[in-house]
Amino acid sequence: MAGLALATGCSYTNGYTEPVTCTTVPATVSYKLDVLPIFKAECFRCHDAAHYQLPAPQGSSGAMNMESFSSISTWTSPKTGINGVSYMVGCIRHDAGFIAMPYDGGKLDACEIATIKAWVDAGAQNN
Numbered sequence: 866m867a868g869l870a871l872a873t874g875c876s877y878t879n880g881y882t883e884p885v886t887c888t889t890v891p892a893t894v895s896y897k898l899d900v901l902p903i904f905k906a907e908c909f910r911c912h913d914a915a916h917y918q919l920p921a922p923q924g925s926s927g928a929m930n931m932e933s934f935s936s937i938s939t940w941t942s943p944k945t946g947i948n949g950v951s952y953m954v955g956c957i958r959h960d961a962g963f964i965a966m967p968y969d970g971g972k973l974d975a976c977e978i979a980t981i982k983a984w985v986d987a988g989a990q991n992n
């Protein structure tokens with residue numbers, strides 16, 4: 866499998882610095898194979914249909930029911946984000962001005978973040 870090599874310390878315009886090297890992001894990121902398993906493991910406990918409308922921290926997760934692809938699409942669009950960064954990417958990178966996700970603490974590892982970002986950058990397809 867071809868991979869994108871992301872250099873250690875690769876920096877973004879908003880000041881976020883990738884904490885570790887990640888070399889395992891597929892050249893073409895699949896929503897179903899690469900992204901959905903991360904969402905299921907790290908996000909569904911609050912953002913699934915059963916929880917997203919419950920009080921925080923178990924829910925009140927805005928309008929995002931991650932079992933609905935169209936609901937996710939709203940939040941992967943840079944148009945609904947801040948300065949061209951989507952909420953999906955800003956929240957998981959813990960960028961300033963975004964609510965850090967997962968909401969109950971911790972952070973996705975660098976490869977999970979890079980995988981989701983690559984998928985968003987490619988248009989967040991349902992592929």
Ligand code: HEC
Pocket residue numbers: 904907908909910911912921922923924925926927928929940952953956957964966967968969973
């Ligand atoms: C412990 C519960 C919890 C977990 C786990 C969690 N979230 Fe959230 N999420 C929330 C809550 C609560 C909000 C609304 C926060 C607010 O508006 O103050 C939210 C809001 C968001 C938003 C902003 C859009 C919205 O619906 O308001 C995004 C994007 C988001 N979460 C992404 C994620 C992603 C991606 C994951 C998995 C990596 C994740 N969240 C995991 C509870 C959670």
